[in-house]
Amino acid sequence: MIEEYEKKGNEKNEQLLIDLCESYLFLGCSLSSESLSICISCLLKVALNQKKDEDAQIKVEMALLALSNIYLRIDAKTELYVNSIEKIIKHHQEYCNLTRLAYQSTWKFLINQFFCIRRLEDVIVNELHFAREARRELKELSNCVNWKRKEEEEGKTRIEAKEIMIIKRWLDELEAYFRSCKLWNEEFVGLLGSIVEIFREARDNHKVVSCNCIESLESITENRDVNVCCLLESGAVDVVMEELVQLNIENLRISYCLGFCSSICGRLNINKGKKKDIAEQKELKKKLFEKMEEQGYEDLIFVLCNCIVVKRTRNYFLITNFKDYFIYY
Incomplete structure (x- = not known):
């Protein structure tokens, strides 16, 4: 139907074509x-509408949300698509x-x-x-949420539920991006700081969001292009x-x-590093452990060095009496 409508030229029903394109992308059809x-060209034309009225914004939002479902697809027109998204x-x-x-969907399309x-x-x-942009968005979204209200509590406003949903989308995208990024600058330190802030706000009452935060932080530790500092x-x-x-502590959060x-x-691990990096690694290791001892985590260091931990498909399992090993202050 999409291909047939596109061939109709001036006779085609533009809105019907838009609806068809959005539907197929939302459904994840092959x-x-x-x-x-056709879908990308059609929906980008909608997304490039720069009007600020509510009706136009809703149409742009739907078009970009649909486009954000496209992964790893390249053709001769990809350059044009990317240029449009940048614009x-x-x-x-x-x-x-x-x-x-x-806005989040626009970034998701580009990063895909x-x-x-x-x-x-x-x-x-x-x-x-x-x-910088992700940090600002997360901060502003977080300010719109009453984190003291429990996740399952009735009466949560529709607007607040939407803000939490967008925060989750940002965190999911960051978790994937962090594993693959190569370039790094000071702006990313601020972004990590905003994830830390959201985790602390969401820790008690919003388990899904707090798990997303820890998962994002874990993903970046696996990227060797990111300095541990x-x-x-x-x-x-x-x-x-x-x-x-x-x-x-929840089991899933323990895993992350x-x-x-x-x-x-x-x-x-100094033994696995290059010789030229050994001095830097020693200094960083010293700084890390000094910080942990400064905060009173000496016993935690001992526990992590001595507990039996088994890794299976990115899940970590502890000995049954793990909690008994902790000394609480």
């Missing part, structure tokens, strides 16, 4: 290259014409393409300032240590926290 190209991001940065969901078009990273990091500066190490000494610690230990 489309031919021709159909996919949408830059226009919003200047005029703030998009809804929060639309980055995973197979590596040269996009320079544009994402240095030209469009992804880390950034994890210290951002407060990521502090929040993981705080979490590991909690009596009521232990993954975080395991990855850092691996990164600081």
Whole structure:
């Protein structure tokens, strides 16, 4: 139907074609290259509408949300698609014409393409300032949420539920991006700091969000292009240590926290490092352990060194009486 409507030229029903394209992308249907190209071209035309009225914003939001479902698909027109998305991001940065969901979806579409078009990273990091933008969005979204209200509590406003949903989408995208990024600047330290802040706010009443936060922090420890110093500066190490000494810690959060610690230990393993990096690793290791001792985590260091931990498909399992090994202050 998509291909048939596209061939009708001036006789085609534009809105019906838009509806068809959005529906197929939302459903995750397998489309031919021709159909996919039609969908992207059609919906980008909608997304490029720069009007600020509510009706136009809703249409733009739906188009961008649908486009954000496209992963790793490249054809001869990819360059044009990416240029259009860059234009949408830059226009919003200047005029703030998009809804929060639309803006997040725009970034999601661009980063989905980055995973197979590596040269996009320079544009994402240095030209469009992804880390700075994500940090600002997360902070503003977090300010709209009453984190003291329990996740399952009735009466949560529809607006607040939407803000939490967008926060989760950002965190999911960051978790995937952190594993693959190569470029790094000071803006990312601030972004990690905002994830730490959201985790602390969501820890007690919003388990899904708090798990997303720890998972994002864990993912970045596995990326060897990221300096461990950034994890210290951002407060990521502090929040993981705080979490590991909690009596009521959830099993899934234990898994992510232990993954975080395991990855850092691996990164600081002097025997596996290059000779030229050994001095730097020793200094960083010293700084990390001094910080942990300063915060009173000496017993936690001992526990993590002596507990039996088995890794299976990225899940970490502890000995049954794990909690009995902790000394609480």
